[in-house]
Amino acid sequence: MNSQKILFGFMPATLIWGYIAIAIFMAGDGFELAFLSKYITNMGFSQEQATFVFTVYAFAAAIAAWSSGVIAEIITPQKAMFTGFAIWVIFHILFMTLGIGLHSYPLIVIFYGLRGFGYPLFIYSFIILLIHNLPASKISTAMGWFWAAYSIGLGTIGGLLPGFTNTSIGEHGTLWLALIWVAVGGLLALFTLRKVKISEDKANLSTSEKLHELTKAITILFTNKYIFMSALIRIINTIPLFGVAIIMPWFLEGDPKHNIAGLGFSNEEWQQIWALFLTITIFTNILWGIMGDHIGWLKQVRWVGCFCGIFSCLSFYYVPIYFGHNYYAAMIPAVLLGITVAAFVPMTAVFTTLEPNHQGAAVSIYNLSASLSQSVAAIIAGLVIGIWGVSGVLWTYAALYVFAAILTYFIKVEQPKITKLAKN
Structure with a gap:
């Protein structure tokens, strides 16, 4: 483990911004969770079609979650986080402009589904960064804080804020606001974690x-x-x-x-x-x-x-x-x-x-x-x-x-x- 200042008894000072970035990123990612199904049916699509959109998205997220650990070790956690961030931003823009904007159900399914690869790659790659920079005795504590940051973002902010923004700027505006939150979280991680060192053991393994x-x-x-x-x-x-x-x-x-x-x-x-x-x-x-x-x-x-x-x-x-x-x-x-x-x-x-x-x-x-x-x-x-x-x-x-x-x-x-x- 790298020699660095430890905060709160376990948290490397160089990683504290990663926790904050996770909370901000997941807040934006969770904005639509409690209203998107009804938003899609209000566009004229059926409940079955709305649930299929979530199904495709969830399968993409499952694949990304399963593979994120290996990807992070092969290309470094920072690059994996950037890749997940880029995927989320690109396909959310396409989802909003070509899917929602054109009321095209196939494009809604495709672009929202592809966006599902983004968030697991971003957040789970950060776990690899934690493992490489913490002693084994501190991983459990660090993960407790990780899930707290995740819940604060996805649950508290991501769940509460749309209740107000849907009233003031509408559900469509809230979906665009999500992009801003994710961008802030992604860029924060990009700039603050870029110099964090990682172990080279896995990187040296053969393909x-x-x-x-x-x-x-x-x-x-x-x-x-x-x-x-x-x-x-x-x-x-x-x-x-x-x-x-x-x-x-x-x-x-x-x-x-x-x-x-x-x-x-x-x-x-x-x-x-x-x-x-x-x-x-x-x-x-x-x-x-x-x-x-x-x-x-x-x-x-x-x-x-x-x-x-x-x-x-x-x-x-x-x-x-x-x-x-x-x-x-x-x-x-x-x-x-x-x-x-x-x-x-x-x-x-x-x-x-x-x-x-x-x-x-x-x-x-x-x-x-x-x-x-x-x-x-x-x-x-x-x-x-x-x-x-x-x-x-x-x-x-x-x-x-x-x-x-x-x-x-x-x-x-x-x-x-x-x-x-x-x-x-």
Whole structure:
């Protein structure tokens, strides 16, 4: 590790701007998350077409997330971050001018989908930069701050600000505003991280050796059944998170084109509810990260994440149905899901403990699973909503939590601290 000033007991001074850049970048990236589905249907496209746009985007993001670690080590993290930044900016401009601007559904799908390669390459390459500049004993702390920066950007700023800008400059203007935020975050990282040093070990590997290690990020799914089951649990983990972002604007605000009356909520109210949920996860991620070490990783995932998650998921339908247009009552599901969805935090430790000799490949599978979650959420919403409506989508998500809870009983993982306490 390079000799450099350390802030807050763990953070290299040269990297502090990277955290700030991640927060700003992800704020811009998250502006459209809670309203784009309804914006597309308001243009005259169907709900199924809107969900397909998210599906394509999510698959692109999954590929980028899975490959970002290797790419960052091959071309350096800084160059990989710049590549992700450039991809996001170029295809967002094309998405806005040729896709949205011309009301062309094929171009919306193509350019928004290609934009999906941008953000994972940008943010996950920064993780490689952290690993190269921090001792192993500080990586966990650094990653806690990384996800906090991610959540502050995507959740607090990205979720709350559009509720106001949609009213003042319109949803179209908010989509252009996102470009400015991403540009600021990307350029900030570009200029402040350019001189940060990295290890040359991976860069010196031959191309065949790098490709061989990359293949392990797929083969361990078939050679380690526990990794496979863990991947399914991680996919299910955030399906409701992405799913409610798609379906709740239709449910709460209404969608006359598809015979959904709505409950009288405004887009600003929904944006604030969404921002509350994402803000809560900043604190619950820290809470459940600590608690998991004491009560058991999978035990926490099973009871808090899965079984309690069933109730938090269904509350998104039944609480608004019971209370109607009650802004404060509608916050209850957001609070509940913010508590339960974060209980899956120990899954990162589960993955790396299950593959101690190939932790990089295990993390790649974790990233791939996390990214696929958005795709699966969109696919389910698109297939189910036309048949059983919003309630059917949420019941499907709840059923997946039951399945995930069952899987936790079959995964055998030795948690060091719990094992040590048991022996004593």
